[in-house]
Amino acid sequence: MAAMSDVENRPVAAACTVPAGATVVDVGGGHGRLLREVLRAKPTMTARRIAAGRDAGPMA
Numbered sequence: 019m020a021a022m023s024d025v026e027n028r029p030v031a032a033a034c035t036v037p038a039g040a041t042v043v044d045v046g047g048g049h050g051r052l053l054r055e056v057l058r059a060k061p062t063m064t065a066r067r068i069a070a071g072r073d074a075g076p077m078a
Contacts, residue, residue, distance in 0.1 A: 024051060031055035038062045044069075 034056055036042065041064045044053040050067045057065055 027052045027055040028059075031059040034060065036060045036063050039064075041065065043067075 030052060036056070039062055040060075042053065042056065044050055044065065044067045046069065048069070050069070053065050053067055057063065
């Protein structure tokens with residue numbers, strides 16, 4: 019299922035409005051692929067991914 023959305027991740031990430039220096043948290047059971055694209059598109063932000071009830075830590 020996650021692979022089905024891969025083609026949408028880059029355009030969605032480019033369309034996101036994220037303030038400079040913001041921290042975004044991805045809470046879910048996926049692989050963080052959309053979050054990774056958002057980080058590529060918005061390099062000044064930081065992110066954390068929380069998956070399956072555990073903190074997967076910061077992403078870069």
